Amino acid sequence: MTDDRNGPRNAPAKDTPVAVLGLGLMGRALAGAFLRAGHPTTVWNRTPSKTAAAVAAGARAAASPEEAVAAAGLVVVCVSDHAAVRDLLDRLDAAGPGPLAGRVLVDLTSGTAAQARENAARVAAAGGGYLDGAILAVPPAVGTPEAAVVYGGVRADFERHEPALRVLAPDATVHLGEDHGLAALYDAAVLGLMWSVLNGFLHGAALLGAAGVDAAAFAPLAARSTVTVAGWLEGYADQIDAGAYPADDATLETHVAAMDHLAEQSAGLGVSTELPDLVRTLAGRALAAGQGGASYASLIEQFRRPAPSGGEGGGE
Ligand SMILES: NC(=O)c1ccc[n+]([C@@H]2O[C@H](COP(=O)([O-])OP(=O)(O)OC[C@H]3O[C@@H](n4cnc5c(N)ncnc54)[C@H](OP(=O)(O)O)[C@@H]3O)[C@@H](O)[C@H]2O)c1
Structure with a gap:
Protein backbone atom coordinates (compact mmCIF):
# COMPACT_ATOMS: atom_id res chain seq x y z
CA MET A 1 0.00 0.00 0.00
CA ASP A 179 6.86 5.62 29.45
CA HIS A 180 6.43 2.40 27.45
CA GLY A 181 6.65 0.39 30.68
CA LEU A 182 3.60 1.93 32.35
CA ALA A 183 0.94 -0.46 31.04
CA ALA A 184 2.87 -3.50 32.28
CA LEU A 185 3.33 -1.86 35.69
CA TYR A 186 -0.37 -1.02 36.02
CA ASP A 187 -1.25 -4.53 34.86
CA ALA A 188 0.97 -6.08 37.55
CA ALA A 189 -0.44 -3.72 40.19
CA VAL A 190 -4.02 -4.61 39.31
CA LEU A 191 -3.25 -8.34 39.28
CA GLY A 192 -1.67 -8.05 42.74
CA LEU A 193 -4.75 -6.23 43.98
CA MET A 194 -7.01 -8.88 42.47
CA TRP A 195 -5.13 -11.73 44.13
CA SER A 196 -5.11 -9.93 47.49
CA VAL A 197 -8.88 -9.50 47.39
CA LEU A 198 -9.43 -13.08 46.26
CA ASN A 199 -6.98 -14.49 48.82
CA GLY A 200 -8.74 -12.59 51.59
CA PHE A 201 -12.05 -14.02 50.44
CA LEU A 202 -10.68 -17.58 50.17
CA HIS A 203 -9.02 -17.42 53.59
CA GLY A 204 -12.24 -16.09 55.11
CA ALA A 205 -14.27 -18.80 53.37
CA ALA A 206 -11.87 -21.45 54.73
CA LEU A 207 -12.18 -20.02 58.23
CA LEU A 208 -15.98 -19.94 58.13
CA GLY A 209 -16.10 -23.27 56.30
CA ALA A 210 -14.26 -24.86 59.22
CA ALA A 211 -17.20 -23.72 61.38
CA GLY A 212 -19.70 -25.20 58.90
CA VAL A 213 -20.60 -21.95 57.12
CA ASP A 214 -21.01 -22.14 53.33
CA ALA A 215 -18.97 -19.80 51.14
CA ALA A 216 -22.28 -18.66 49.63
CA ALA A 217 -23.37 -17.36 53.04
CA PHE A 218 -20.13 -15.37 53.35
CA ALA A 219 -20.10 -13.96 49.79
CA PRO A 220 -22.62 -11.09 50.26
CA LEU A 221 -20.85 -9.70 53.36
CA ALA A 222 -17.48 -10.22 51.66
CA ALA A 223 -18.64 -8.25 48.61
CA ARG A 224 -20.04 -5.47 50.78
CA SER A 225 -16.80 -5.26 52.77
CA THR A 226 -14.74 -5.12 49.58
CA VAL A 227 -16.75 -2.10 48.46
CA THR A 228 -16.31 -0.48 51.88
CA VAL A 229 -12.54 -0.95 51.73
CA ALA A 230 -12.45 0.37 48.15
CA GLY A 231 -13.92 3.59 49.54
CA TRP A 232 -10.82 4.07 51.71
CA LEU A 233 -8.34 3.98 48.83
CA GLU A 234 -8.41 7.61 47.78
CA GLY A 235 -7.86 8.89 51.31
CA TYR A 236 -4.97 6.48 51.86
CA ALA A 237 -3.53 7.45 48.47
CA ASP A 238 -3.47 11.09 49.62
CA GLN A 239 -1.59 10.03 52.77
CA ILE A 240 0.91 7.97 50.74
CA ASP A 241 1.56 10.82 48.31
CA ALA A 242 1.93 13.28 51.20
CA GLY A 243 4.16 10.89 53.19
CA ALA A 244 2.10 11.52 56.35
CA TYR A 245 -0.14 8.88 57.92
CA PRO A 246 -2.47 10.34 60.56
CA ALA A 247 -4.60 7.57 62.11
CA ASP A 248 -7.99 9.19 61.57
CA ASP A 249 -9.73 5.81 61.57
CA ALA A 250 -7.61 3.22 63.42
CA THR A 251 -3.97 2.94 64.44
CA LEU A 252 -1.69 0.22 63.15
CA GLU A 253 -1.49 -1.07 66.73
CA THR A 254 -5.25 -1.66 66.70
CA HIS A 255 -4.94 -3.45 63.35
CA VAL A 256 -2.17 -5.70 64.71
CA ALA A 257 -4.35 -6.79 67.63
CA ALA A 258 -7.03 -7.83 65.11
CA MET A 259 -4.40 -9.58 62.97
CA ASP A 260 -3.45 -11.62 66.04
CA HIS A 261 -7.09 -12.66 66.44
CA LEU A 262 -7.24 -13.73 62.80
CA ALA A 263 -4.09 -15.84 63.14
CA GLU A 264 -5.30 -17.37 66.42
CA GLN A 265 -8.72 -18.19 64.99
CA SER A 266 -7.12 -19.73 61.92
CA ALA A 267 -4.68 -21.88 63.88
CA GLY A 268 -7.44 -22.95 66.25
CA LEU A 269 -9.61 -24.15 63.37
CA GLY A 270 -6.76 -25.90 61.54
CA VAL A 271 -6.81 -23.29 58.75
CA SER A 272 -3.61 -21.99 57.12
CA THR A 273 -2.08 -19.06 58.97
CA GLU A 274 0.22 -18.07 56.07
CA LEU A 275 -1.86 -15.11 54.95
CA PRO A 276 -2.31 -13.53 58.41
CA ASP A 277 1.36 -14.32 59.16
CA LEU A 278 2.45 -12.35 56.08
CA VAL A 279 0.39 -9.33 57.11
CA ARG A 280 1.62 -9.59 60.71
CA THR A 281 5.23 -9.76 59.52
CA LEU A 282 4.88 -6.51 57.60
CA ALA A 283 2.94 -4.81 60.38
CA GLY A 284 5.46 -6.09 62.97
CA ARG A 285 8.27 -4.36 61.09
CA ALA A 286 6.24 -1.15 61.00
CA LEU A 287 5.66 -1.34 64.78
CA ALA A 288 9.39 -1.94 65.30
CA ALA A 289 10.01 1.19 63.20
CA GLY A 290 7.80 3.19 65.57
CA GLN A 291 4.74 3.41 63.30
CA GLY A 292 2.26 1.89 65.80
CA GLY A 293 0.32 5.12 66.15
CA ALA A 294 0.13 5.73 62.39
CA SER A 295 -2.62 4.69 59.97
CA TYR A 296 -2.66 1.44 58.00
CA ALA A 297 -1.34 3.36 54.97
CA SER A 298 2.03 3.68 56.74
CA LEU A 299 2.65 0.02 55.76
CA ILE A 300 3.58 1.40 52.33
CA GLU A 301 7.03 1.99 53.84
CA GLN A 302 7.40 -1.80 54.25
CA PHE A 303 6.22 -2.53 50.70
CA ARG A 304 8.68 0.01 49.29
CA ARG A 305 11.76 -1.99 50.24
CA PRO A 306 12.87 -5.57 49.60
CA ALA A 307 12.10 -8.13 52.31
CA PRO A 308 14.94 -8.30 54.82
CA SER A 309 17.11 -11.37 54.33
CA GLY A 310 17.75 -13.98 57.01
CA GLY A 311 14.29 -14.00 58.57
CA GLU A 312 14.60 -10.61 60.28
CA GLY A 313 11.13 -9.19 60.22
CA GLY A 314 9.55 -8.31 63.51
CA GLY A 315 6.48 -10.49 62.96
CA GLU A 316 4.94 -11.69 66.16
N1 LIG B 1 -7.00 -14.81 27.65
C1 LIG B 1 -7.14 -13.84 28.57
O1 LIG B 1 -8.07 -13.83 29.38
C2 LIG B 1 -6.16 -12.68 28.59
C3 LIG B 1 -6.47 -11.53 29.32
C4 LIG B 1 -5.57 -10.44 29.33
C5 LIG B 1 -4.36 -10.57 28.66
N2 LIG B 1 -4.07 -11.73 27.97
C6 LIG B 1 -2.76 -11.84 27.31
O2 LIG B 1 -2.94 -11.98 25.91
C7 LIG B 1 -1.85 -12.78 25.42
C8 LIG B 1 -2.41 -13.92 24.57
O3 LIG B 1 -3.26 -14.70 25.41
P1 LIG B 1 -4.26 -15.77 24.80
O4 LIG B 1 -5.24 -16.06 25.85
O5 LIG B 1 -4.70 -15.35 23.45
O6 LIG B 1 -3.25 -17.04 24.65
P2 LIG B 1 -3.40 -18.28 23.66
O7 LIG B 1 -4.80 -18.58 23.36
O8 LIG B 1 -2.56 -19.36 24.26
O9 LIG B 1 -2.70 -17.80 22.31
C9 LIG B 1 -1.32 -17.62 22.22
C10 LIG B 1 -0.98 -17.09 20.86
O10 LIG B 1 0.43 -16.84 20.79
C11 LIG B 1 0.92 -17.43 19.59
N3 LIG B 1 2.34 -17.75 19.73
C12 LIG B 1 2.96 -18.36 20.78
N4 LIG B 1 4.29 -18.45 20.54
C13 LIG B 1 4.51 -17.86 19.35
C14 LIG B 1 5.67 -17.62 18.58
N5 LIG B 1 6.89 -18.00 19.01
N6 LIG B 1 5.53 -16.96 17.39
C15 LIG B 1 4.32 -16.57 16.95
N7 LIG B 1 3.17 -16.77 17.64
C16 LIG B 1 3.27 -17.42 18.82
C17 LIG B 1 0.06 -18.66 19.42
O11 LIG B 1 0.19 -19.16 18.11
P3 LIG B 1 -0.23 -20.69 17.78
O12 LIG B 1 -1.73 -20.67 17.58
O13 LIG B 1 0.54 -21.02 16.56
O14 LIG B 1 0.18 -21.53 18.97
C18 LIG B 1 -1.31 -18.05 19.71
O15 LIG B 1 -1.79 -17.33 18.62
C19 LIG B 1 -1.03 -13.27 26.61
O16 LIG B 1 0.10 -12.47 26.81
C20 LIG B 1 -2.01 -13.09 27.76
O17 LIG B 1 -1.37 -12.90 29.01
C21 LIG B 1 -4.94 -12.76 27.91
Whole structure:
Protein backbone atom coordinates (compact mmCIF):
# COMPACT_ATOMS: atom_id res chain seq x y z
CA MET A 1 0.00 0.00 0.00
CA THR A 2 1.05 3.58 -0.47
CA ASP A 3 0.92 6.61 1.81
CA ASP A 4 -2.77 6.26 2.39
CA ARG A 5 -2.46 2.99 4.27
CA ASN A 6 -3.69 4.69 7.45
CA GLY A 7 -6.64 6.17 5.66
CA PRO A 8 -6.91 9.94 5.27
CA ARG A 9 -6.42 11.74 8.60
CA ASN A 10 -10.07 12.71 8.87
CA ALA A 11 -11.49 9.43 7.63
CA PRO A 12 -14.03 7.72 9.85
CA ALA A 13 -12.26 5.48 12.35
CA LYS A 14 -13.74 2.37 10.82
CA ASP A 15 -11.74 2.94 7.62
CA THR A 16 -8.41 2.41 9.41
CA PRO A 17 -6.87 -0.86 8.24
CA VAL A 18 -5.69 -3.03 11.12
CA ALA A 19 -3.41 -6.05 11.25
CA VAL A 20 -3.72 -8.52 14.12
CA LEU A 21 -0.76 -10.86 14.69
CA GLY A 22 -1.55 -13.77 16.98
CA LEU A 23 -5.00 -15.30 16.90
CA GLY A 24 -5.13 -17.17 20.16
CA LEU A 25 -8.11 -16.69 22.45
CA MET A 26 -7.41 -13.01 22.96
CA GLY A 27 -6.20 -12.26 19.43
CA ARG A 28 -9.41 -13.73 17.99
CA ALA A 29 -11.46 -11.49 20.30
CA LEU A 30 -9.44 -8.43 19.21
CA ALA A 31 -9.82 -9.24 15.51
CA GLY A 32 -13.55 -9.89 16.03
CA ALA A 33 -14.02 -6.47 17.65
CA PHE A 34 -12.19 -4.67 14.79
CA LEU A 35 -14.26 -6.57 12.22
CA ARG A 36 -17.56 -5.81 13.96
CA ALA A 37 -16.61 -2.12 13.95
CA GLY A 38 -15.99 -2.27 10.20
CA HIS A 39 -12.18 -2.06 10.10
CA PRO A 40 -10.48 -3.76 7.17
CA THR A 41 -8.65 -6.41 9.18
CA THR A 42 -5.73 -8.60 8.13
CA VAL A 43 -4.80 -11.48 10.42
CA TRP A 44 -1.81 -13.75 10.80
CA ASN A 45 -1.26 -16.66 13.14
CA ARG A 46 1.68 -19.06 13.42
CA THR A 47 -0.78 -21.96 13.15
CA PRO A 48 -2.80 -20.85 10.11
CA SER A 49 -5.94 -22.89 10.89
CA LYS A 50 -6.75 -20.55 13.81
CA THR A 51 -7.53 -17.72 11.40
CA ALA A 52 -10.61 -19.51 10.05
CA ALA A 53 -13.20 -17.85 12.30
CA ALA A 54 -11.80 -14.36 11.65
CA VAL A 55 -11.72 -15.01 7.90
CA ALA A 56 -15.34 -16.22 8.04
CA ALA A 57 -16.17 -12.91 9.77
CA GLY A 58 -14.53 -10.91 6.95
CA ALA A 59 -10.80 -10.78 7.77
CA ARG A 60 -8.09 -11.38 5.19
CA ALA A 61 -5.54 -14.01 6.20
CA ALA A 62 -1.90 -13.12 5.49
CA ALA A 63 0.63 -15.83 4.73
CA SER A 64 3.35 -14.20 6.85
CA PRO A 65 3.69 -11.52 9.54
CA GLU A 66 5.44 -9.29 6.96
CA GLU A 67 2.46 -9.55 4.64
CA ALA A 68 0.04 -8.71 7.48
CA VAL A 69 2.13 -5.71 8.59
CA ALA A 70 2.28 -4.40 5.02
CA ALA A 71 -1.53 -4.23 4.95
CA ALA A 72 -2.03 -1.77 7.82
CA GLY A 73 -0.67 1.26 9.62
CA LEU A 74 -1.92 -0.11 12.94
CA VAL A 75 -0.39 -3.46 13.84
CA VAL A 76 -1.74 -5.20 16.94
CA VAL A 77 0.31 -8.05 18.40
CA CYS A 78 -1.13 -10.46 20.95
CA VAL A 79 0.90 -13.62 21.44
CA SER A 80 1.75 -15.78 24.46
CA ASP A 81 4.70 -13.95 25.94
CA HIS A 82 7.73 -11.75 25.39
CA ALA A 83 9.73 -14.58 23.79
CA ALA A 84 7.01 -14.90 21.14
CA VAL A 85 7.07 -11.12 20.53
CA ARG A 86 10.86 -11.31 20.14
CA ASP A 87 10.44 -14.13 17.59
CA LEU A 88 8.01 -11.97 15.64
CA LEU A 89 10.27 -8.91 15.71
CA ASP A 90 13.23 -11.09 14.64
CA ARG A 91 11.16 -12.36 11.76
CA LEU A 92 10.15 -8.84 10.71
CA ASP A 93 13.79 -7.67 10.95
CA ALA A 94 14.87 -10.60 8.81
CA ALA A 95 12.28 -9.72 6.18
CA GLY A 96 14.47 -6.85 4.99
CA PRO A 97 14.35 -3.11 5.50
CA GLY A 98 11.33 -1.29 6.70
CA PRO A 99 8.30 -3.53 7.31
CA LEU A 100 7.50 -1.46 10.43
CA ALA A 101 8.62 1.95 9.13
CA GLY A 102 5.88 4.56 9.59
CA ARG A 103 3.56 2.11 11.32
CA VAL A 104 2.50 1.88 14.94
CA LEU A 105 2.90 -1.51 16.56
CA VAL A 106 0.64 -2.00 19.57
CA ASP A 107 1.73 -4.93 21.72
CA LEU A 108 -1.08 -6.30 23.89
CA THR A 109 0.96 -9.32 25.00
CA SER A 110 1.40 -9.49 28.77
CA GLY A 111 4.93 -8.79 29.95
CA THR A 112 7.13 -6.66 32.17
CA ALA A 113 7.98 -2.97 31.92
CA ALA A 114 11.57 -3.79 30.92
CA GLN A 115 10.32 -6.04 28.11
CA ALA A 116 8.03 -3.26 26.88
CA ARG A 117 10.92 -0.79 26.81
CA GLU A 118 13.07 -3.32 24.95
CA ASN A 119 10.31 -3.78 22.32
CA ALA A 120 9.90 -0.01 22.00
CA ALA A 121 13.63 0.44 21.30
CA ARG A 122 13.58 -2.33 18.68
CA VAL A 123 10.52 -0.96 16.89
CA ALA A 124 11.95 2.59 17.00
CA ALA A 125 15.16 1.27 15.43
CA ALA A 126 12.99 -0.22 12.67
CA GLY A 127 11.39 3.21 12.09
CA GLY A 128 8.04 2.47 13.75
CA GLY A 129 6.07 3.75 16.70
CA TYR A 130 5.37 1.45 19.64
CA LEU A 131 2.61 1.38 22.22
CA ASP A 132 2.60 -1.19 24.98
CA GLY A 133 -0.87 -2.10 26.15
CA ALA A 134 -2.41 -4.21 28.87
CA ILE A 135 -5.85 -5.74 28.48
CA LEU A 136 -7.73 -5.73 31.78
CA ALA A 137 -10.48 -8.02 30.51
CA VAL A 138 -11.21 -11.55 29.38
CA PRO A 139 -11.73 -12.24 25.66
CA PRO A 140 -15.57 -12.20 25.69
CA ALA A 141 -15.50 -8.70 27.25
CA VAL A 142 -13.35 -7.20 24.47
CA GLY A 143 -15.32 -4.58 22.58
CA THR A 144 -17.86 -4.18 25.40
CA PRO A 145 -18.14 -1.51 28.13
CA GLU A 146 -16.69 -4.06 30.60
CA ALA A 147 -13.26 -4.01 28.91
CA ALA A 148 -10.39 -1.73 29.90
CA VAL A 149 -7.18 -1.43 27.90
CA VAL A 150 -4.37 0.83 29.09
CA TYR A 151 -1.41 2.04 27.02
CA GLY A 152 2.05 3.48 27.54
CA GLY A 153 4.03 5.18 24.77
CA VAL A 154 4.36 8.35 22.75
CA ARG A 155 1.09 10.28 22.97
CA ALA A 156 1.08 11.15 19.26
CA ASP A 157 1.23 7.42 18.40
CA PHE A 158 -1.71 6.78 20.72
CA GLU A 159 -3.75 9.69 19.39
CA ARG A 160 -3.10 8.67 15.80
CA HIS A 161 -4.89 5.37 16.39
CA GLU A 162 -7.09 6.14 19.38
CA PRO A 163 -10.40 5.85 17.48
CA ALA A 164 -9.52 2.36 16.28
CA LEU A 165 -8.13 1.29 19.69
CA ARG A 166 -11.32 2.53 21.34
CA VAL A 167 -13.17 -0.26 19.51
CA LEU A 168 -11.52 -2.74 21.90
CA ALA A 169 -12.57 -0.94 25.09
CA PRO A 170 -15.20 1.70 24.28
CA ASP A 171 -15.52 3.00 27.85
CA ALA A 172 -11.95 2.60 29.12
CA THR A 173 -9.19 3.20 26.56
CA VAL A 174 -6.56 5.04 28.56
CA HIS A 175 -3.19 6.57 27.69
CA LEU A 176 -1.18 6.33 30.92
CA GLY A 177 1.87 8.31 29.83
CA GLU A 178 4.88 8.27 27.53
CA ASP A 179 6.86 5.62 29.45
CA HIS A 180 6.43 2.40 27.45
CA GLY A 181 6.65 0.39 30.68
CA LEU A 182 3.60 1.93 32.35
CA ALA A 183 0.94 -0.46 31.04
CA ALA A 184 2.87 -3.50 32.28
CA LEU A 185 3.33 -1.86 35.69
CA TYR A 186 -0.37 -1.02 36.02
CA ASP A 187 -1.25 -4.53 34.86
CA ALA A 188 0.97 -6.08 37.55
CA ALA A 189 -0.44 -3.72 40.19
CA VAL A 190 -4.02 -4.61 39.31
CA LEU A 191 -3.25 -8.34 39.28
CA GLY A 192 -1.67 -8.05 42.74
CA LEU A 193 -4.75 -6.23 43.98
CA MET A 194 -7.01 -8.88 42.47
CA TRP A 195 -5.13 -11.73 44.13
CA SER A 196 -5.11 -9.93 47.49
CA VAL A 197 -8.88 -9.50 47.39
CA LEU A 198 -9.43 -13.08 46.26
CA ASN A 199 -6.98 -14.49 48.82
CA GLY A 200 -8.74 -12.59 51.59
CA PHE A 201 -12.05 -14.02 50.44
CA LEU A 202 -10.68 -17.58 50.17
CA HIS A 203 -9.02 -17.42 53.59
CA GLY A 204 -12.24 -16.09 55.11
CA ALA A 205 -14.27 -18.80 53.37
CA ALA A 206 -11.87 -21.45 54.73
CA LEU A 207 -12.18 -20.02 58.23
CA LEU A 208 -15.98 -19.94 58.13
CA GLY A 209 -16.10 -23.27 56.30
CA ALA A 210 -14.26 -24.86 59.22
CA ALA A 211 -17.20 -23.72 61.38
CA GLY A 212 -19.70 -25.20 58.90
CA VAL A 213 -20.60 -21.95 57.12
CA ASP A 214 -21.01 -22.14 53.33
CA ALA A 215 -18.97 -19.80 51.14
CA ALA A 216 -22.28 -18.66 49.63
CA ALA A 217 -23.37 -17.36 53.04
CA PHE A 218 -20.13 -15.37 53.35
CA ALA A 219 -20.10 -13.96 49.79
CA PRO A 220 -22.62 -11.09 50.26
CA LEU A 221 -20.85 -9.70 53.36
CA ALA A 222 -17.48 -10.22 51.66
CA ALA A 223 -18.64 -8.25 48.61
CA ARG A 224 -20.04 -5.47 50.78
CA SER A 225 -16.80 -5.26 52.77
CA THR A 226 -14.74 -5.12 49.58
CA VAL A 227 -16.75 -2.10 48.46
CA THR A 228 -16.31 -0.48 51.88
CA VAL A 229 -12.54 -0.95 51.73
CA ALA A 230 -12.45 0.37 48.15
CA GLY A 231 -13.92 3.59 49.54
CA TRP A 232 -10.82 4.07 51.71
CA LEU A 233 -8.34 3.98 48.83
CA GLU A 234 -8.41 7.61 47.78
CA GLY A 235 -7.86 8.89 51.31
CA TYR A 236 -4.97 6.48 51.86
CA ALA A 237 -3.53 7.45 48.47
CA ASP A 238 -3.47 11.09 49.62
CA GLN A 239 -1.59 10.03 52.77
CA ILE A 240 0.91 7.97 50.74
CA ASP A 241 1.56 10.82 48.31
CA ALA A 242 1.93 13.28 51.20
CA GLY A 243 4.16 10.89 53.19
CA ALA A 244 2.10 11.52 56.35
CA TYR A 245 -0.14 8.88 57.92
CA PRO A 246 -2.47 10.34 60.56
CA ALA A 247 -4.60 7.57 62.11
CA ASP A 248 -7.99 9.19 61.57
CA ASP A 249 -9.73 5.81 61.57
CA ALA A 250 -7.61 3.22 63.42
CA THR A 251 -3.97 2.94 64.44
CA LEU A 252 -1.69 0.22 63.15
CA GLU A 253 -1.49 -1.07 66.73
CA THR A 254 -5.25 -1.66 66.70
CA HIS A 255 -4.94 -3.45 63.35
CA VAL A 256 -2.17 -5.70 64.71
CA ALA A 257 -4.35 -6.79 67.63
CA ALA A 258 -7.03 -7.83 65.11
CA MET A 259 -4.40 -9.58 62.97
CA ASP A 260 -3.45 -11.62 66.04
CA HIS A 261 -7.09 -12.66 66.44
CA LEU A 262 -7.24 -13.73 62.80
CA ALA A 263 -4.09 -15.84 63.14
CA GLU A 264 -5.30 -17.37 66.42
CA GLN A 265 -8.72 -18.19 64.99
CA SER A 266 -7.12 -19.73 61.92
CA ALA A 267 -4.68 -21.88 63.88
CA GLY A 268 -7.44 -22.95 66.25
CA LEU A 269 -9.61 -24.15 63.37
CA GLY A 270 -6.76 -25.90 61.54
CA VAL A 271 -6.81 -23.29 58.75
CA SER A 272 -3.61 -21.99 57.12
CA THR A 273 -2.08 -19.06 58.97
CA GLU A 274 0.22 -18.07 56.07
CA LEU A 275 -1.86 -15.11 54.95
CA PRO A 276 -2.31 -13.53 58.41
CA ASP A 277 1.36 -14.32 59.16
CA LEU A 278 2.45 -12.35 56.08
CA VAL A 279 0.39 -9.33 57.11
CA ARG A 280 1.62 -9.59 60.71
CA THR A 281 5.23 -9.76 59.52
CA LEU A 282 4.88 -6.51 57.60
CA ALA A 283 2.94 -4.81 60.38
CA GLY A 284 5.46 -6.09 62.97
CA ARG A 285 8.27 -4.36 61.09
CA ALA A 286 6.24 -1.15 61.00
CA LEU A 287 5.66 -1.34 64.78
CA ALA A 288 9.39 -1.94 65.30
CA ALA A 289 10.01 1.19 63.20
CA GLY A 290 7.80 3.19 65.57
CA GLN A 291 4.74 3.41 63.30
CA GLY A 292 2.26 1.89 65.80
CA GLY A 293 0.32 5.12 66.15
CA ALA A 294 0.13 5.73 62.39
CA SER A 295 -2.62 4.69 59.97
CA TYR A 296 -2.66 1.44 58.00
CA ALA A 297 -1.34 3.36 54.97
CA SER A 298 2.03 3.68 56.74
CA LEU A 299 2.65 0.02 55.76
CA ILE A 300 3.58 1.40 52.33
CA GLU A 301 7.03 1.99 53.84
CA GLN A 302 7.40 -1.80 54.25
CA PHE A 303 6.22 -2.53 50.70
CA ARG A 304 8.68 0.01 49.29
CA ARG A 305 11.76 -1.99 50.24
CA PRO A 306 12.87 -5.57 49.60
CA ALA A 307 12.10 -8.13 52.31
CA PRO A 308 14.94 -8.30 54.82
CA SER A 309 17.11 -11.37 54.33
CA GLY A 310 17.75 -13.98 57.01
CA GLY A 311 14.29 -14.00 58.57
CA GLU A 312 14.60 -10.61 60.28
CA GLY A 313 11.13 -9.19 60.22
CA GLY A 314 9.55 -8.31 63.51
CA GLY A 315 6.48 -10.49 62.96
CA GLU A 316 4.94 -11.69 66.16
N1 LIG B 1 -7.00 -14.81 27.65
C1 LIG B 1 -7.14 -13.84 28.57
O1 LIG B 1 -8.07 -13.83 29.38
C2 LIG B 1 -6.16 -12.68 28.59
C3 LIG B 1 -6.47 -11.53 29.32
C4 LIG B 1 -5.57 -10.44 29.33
C5 LIG B 1 -4.36 -10.57 28.66
N2 LIG B 1 -4.07 -11.73 27.97
C6 LIG B 1 -2.76 -11.84 27.31
O2 LIG B 1 -2.94 -11.98 25.91
C7 LIG B 1 -1.85 -12.78 25.42
C8 LIG B 1 -2.41 -13.92 24.57
O3 LIG B 1 -3.26 -14.70 25.41
P1 LIG B 1 -4.26 -15.77 24.80
O4 LIG B 1 -5.24 -16.06 25.85
O5 LIG B 1 -4.70 -15.35 23.45
O6 LIG B 1 -3.25 -17.04 24.65
P2 LIG B 1 -3.40 -18.28 23.66
O7 LIG B 1 -4.80 -18.58 23.36
O8 LIG B 1 -2.56 -19.36 24.26
O9 LIG B 1 -2.70 -17.80 22.31
C9 LIG B 1 -1.32 -17.62 22.22
C10 LIG B 1 -0.98 -17.09 20.86
O10 LIG B 1 0.43 -16.84 20.79
C11 LIG B 1 0.92 -17.43 19.59
N3 LIG B 1 2.34 -17.75 19.73
C12 LIG B 1 2.96 -18.36 20.78
N4 LIG B 1 4.29 -18.45 20.54
C13 LIG B 1 4.51 -17.86 19.35
C14 LIG B 1 5.67 -17.62 18.58
N5 LIG B 1 6.89 -18.00 19.01
N6 LIG B 1 5.53 -16.96 17.39
C15 LIG B 1 4.32 -16.57 16.95
N7 LIG B 1 3.17 -16.77 17.64
C16 LIG B 1 3.27 -17.42 18.82
C17 LIG B 1 0.06 -18.66 19.42
O11 LIG B 1 0.19 -19.16 18.11
P3 LIG B 1 -0.23 -20.69 17.78
O12 LIG B 1 -1.73 -20.67 17.58
O13 LIG B 1 0.54 -21.02 16.56
O14 LIG B 1 0.18 -21.53 18.97
C18 LIG B 1 -1.31 -18.05 19.71
O15 LIG B 1 -1.79 -17.33 18.62
C19 LIG B 1 -1.03 -13.27 26.61
O16 LIG B 1 0.10 -12.47 26.81
C20 LIG B 1 -2.01 -13.09 27.76
O17 LIG B 1 -1.37 -12.90 29.01
C21 LIG B 1 -4.94 -12.76 27.91
